[in-house]
Amino acid sequence: MPATRLNVIVTRRLPESVETRMKELFDVELRDPDTPMSREELAAALRRCDVLVPTITDQIDAGLIAQAGDRLKLIANYGSGIDHIDVATARQRGILVSNTPGTVTDDTADMTLALMLSVTRRIPEGLAEMQAGNWQGWSPMAHLGGRMGGRRLGILGMGRIGQAVARRARAFGCQVHYHNRKRVRPEVEADLEATYWESLDQMIARMDIISVNCPHTPSTFHLLNARRLKLLKPTAVIINTSRGEVIDENALARGLKAGEIGGAGLDVYEHGTEINPTLRSLPNVVLLPHMGSATVEGRIEMGEKVIINIKTFADGHRPPDQVVPGML
Known part of the structure; x- marks a missing residue:
């Protein structure tokens, strides 16, 4: 991995404490306003970042992954469910995928x-x-x-x-x-x-x-x-x-x-x-409007897991919450 800080793109707004910590550790592009990225925006993000931090509202399918740049090495999902990410295709491209199990x-x-x-x-x-x-x-x-x-x-x-x-x-x-x-x-x-x-x-x-x-x-x-x-x-x-x-x-x-x-x-x-x-x-x-996991504590814990996964990867190690196709 290069000595320079990783470029991380976050697709939705996260708790302020999580965003602040990310800015301290990485070169982060935060999402403002808090709306889902279009497919074109996601494709552009995949082409220019080292790490993408998506959520369940982002469909990262094989077609999008095919447009990813050579820089992209990790999709650090904000959430435990990863059915919106084509993990197998990402793995074929040498892109790791992690999630945040147990937080919600x-x-x-x-x-x-x-x-x-x-x-x-x-x-x-x-x-x-x-x-x-x-x-x-x-x-x-x-x-x-x-x-x-x-x-x-x-x-x-x-x-x-x-x-x-x-x-x-x-x-x-x-x-x-x-x-x-x-x-x-x-x-x-x-x-x-x-x-x-x-x-x-x-x-x-x-x-x-x-x-x-x-x-x-x-x-x-x-x-x-x-x-x-x-x-x-x-x-x-x-x-x-x-x-x-x-x-x-x-x-x-x-x-x-x-x-x-x-x-x-x-x-x-x-x-x-x-x-x-x-x-x-x-x-x-x-x-209810998909609010089962919507607690302040849960959202912060999810963000902390994302940061640990990215930081571990940046240090040259396997992210602790890496997802592999055989787990699905």
Whole structure:
């Protein structure tokens, strides 16, 4: 590596403390205003920097990577999910990719439980009634939701976040079940008091709540497709704080509208900001703007991991959070 400071381009605004530290260590181009870069802007950035720091709003596909300059040696992603980056093509070009795993585990798990409570206890409906000034006083039969305790929770994806969701759900008295690509270690299963289901179909047909906590990969695209959604109990609730592409959003909307699914709490969507309009209109659906990881603490920790990855690389070592295609 050259003795001169690395040129680093950041595609979105980050917490002030993170940007300040980056400016101390590297030659940094910061993004202002805080809007996603166009494809042309991304291509230009890839041609002139040593390190690119993108976020989930940046699609770094094979076509863009092909336009990268010889200087580009590291894509230090700000976030743990890397399905927006063609890691295999980057590797072929000799470009390393890193991410920030573990920084948003608790924040995302907290939001998952918040959505479970919001849907099962009908919190948004009560909030809307109060904000509209329509509340006429307490009634024994008004705003009846369901109790969390005793419900069967099926977790789809028992990684860091799935396990954090399981611990929280147990505190609410839920029975924890899960389906995963590989069964977790017996001691983890025992600690979580979790029941493993090899068959996803059999699990979701028996659950009261399904929580999607797996990444988006080719094998998980539409994992909850129209056929599987029809297996759900009509009172079942779906929560998704992972990736929208895991669920067939149109099929989900149809099932909710037809009363075949009890409710949904969504923080992510199959087509980004283009959300199925049916979902917006249903009272038993809670929609959030991808804010599961949005805490000050989490955002700063993500930035600190990015800096460590870049600094380690600048010192001639492998970034601690390097991603390789075999991990995906």
